[in-house]
Amino acid sequence: MLRVNNLSKKFGDFQVLKNVNINAEKGQIYGLVGSNGCGKTTIFKHIMQIYRQDEGYIDFDGERVEKNSEILKDFYYVQDTLYFPYQYTLEKLFSYEKLMYHMSEEKFEYLLKYFDLDKNKVLNKMSKGQKKQAAFVLSIAAGPKLLLLDEIVDGLDAVIKRKFWDVLIKEVMDNRMTVIISSHDLKELDNICDKVGIMHEGRILKEENLEKMKEDIKRVQFALEGDFDPEELKDFGILQYVKIGSVYIVTLTGSMEDLEKYLRKTHKLLLFDRLSMSLEEIFITELGGAGYGKEK
Numbered sequence: 527m528l529r530v531n532n533l534s535k536k537f538g539d540f541q542v543l544k545n546v547n548i549n550a551e552k553g554q555i556y557g558l559v560g561s562n563g564c565g566k567t568t569i570f571k572h573i574m575q576i577y578r579q580d581e582g583y584i585d586f587d588g589e590r591v592e593k594n595s596e597i598l599k600d601f602y603y604v605q606d607t608l609y610f611p612y613q614y615t616l617e618k619l620f621s622y623e624k625l626m627y628h629m630s631e632e633k634f635e636y637l638l639k640y641f642d643l644d645k646n647k648v649l650n651k652m653s654k655g656q657k658k659q660a661a662f663v664l665s666i667a668a669g670p671k672l673l674l675l676d677e678i679v680d681g682l683d684a685v686i687k688r689k690f691w692d693v694l695i696k697e698v699m700d701n702r703m704t705v706i707i708s709s710h711d712l713k714e715l716d717n718i719c720d721k722v723g724i725m726h727e728g729r730i731l732k733e734e735n736l737e738k739m740k741e742d743i744k745r746v747q748f749a750l751e752g753d754f755d756p757e758e759l760k761d762f763g764i765l766q767y768v769k770i771g772s773v774y775i776v777t778l779t780g781s782m783e784d785l786e787k788y789l790r791k792t793h794k795l796l797l798f799d800r801l802s803m804s805l806e807e808i809f810i811t812e813l814g815g816a817g818y819g820k821e822k
Contacts, residue, residue, distance in 0.1 A: 527551045528672055528704055533572060533582035542568050544728040545582070550721065553702035555694070557715040557736075559809055560725030566708040567606065570674045574603045586672060599626065602670035604661045606677040606708075610649035616660050617645040620667065627668040634667040641689065655682050662690060666697055675707045679714060691718050716805040724812050731812050736805065743808055744782050745801040747775045751794035758792075759785065765811055773797065777811055 530548035534541070543565050550556040558566050571577045573584055575593045584591040591597060610619065616638075623629055638645055641659045649660060658678060665673055679687045695718060697703055709715055715722070716736070723733040732739070743765070749772050756767050756774070763779035778785065782800060789795045 529585040531582050533579050535580050542728055546730055548723055550704050550706055552704055553698055554720045555698055555718055556706045557719035557722045558706055558708045564725040565728045567676055570676055600671040602665045602668050603674040604665050604678055608657045608661055614649050615646050630667050630669055637663040673703055673705045677709055712806040712809055726813055739808055740803050743803055745777045745803050746782055747773050747799050747801055749773045749797040751796055
């Protein structure tokens, strides 16, 4: 498993990372999400030892990750902005990467057909989407123990995205690979992530298994007869509430059952329904609690 422990980093006077802790298990897809410029890519570059942290450390399977660590040969990083060597084709880059990784010819050839990629086409002449697919094919053919994907599906159509996820999930299940994905496409991550870390301004605000996160933060809608002051609900861990017509929509951390009992006891309850929470809604709630998006 990967452990990032109290990682901190400054660039000049700017504190980019502040005591960041990440715990990603084997056979797990971990979604790293956050506000723009919060430090997600900087974390990836620290894991790959492109940057050196000011404080903290990184472990993988109990081994400390440092600049010359052998374990780095088992890490693969696909950046958001892709740069390929001049005039290299995908086949030529595959041959070059065989010098560094245990590249699988079988997986490479299979994925070329699966994504309908021309291995003899110059990479820098490919479209943005084709470049993303090419980089992903190489990453899977490398068979890493830790795979870091930075905005890997950005700009891809729905069909290609589904192919990406199908391949990735199979690799994780078959080889117990650890995957960390950074993405702004929260609806996509909602369907494939086991665990999520929510970042803002260089900190991890919340890290939890996604299903547990959805259990901890709930949303209900209810309607009452007569007057009602939402301040009555302060003991139920209310995070947000909004009134639409006669219906209140409330996000809370407290017990929904206790809330329903209270409302039935103290008011004439006309409607009470639990609403599902998506990762996107949890993200907005958590960052809203940190003041993001509420600036004057």
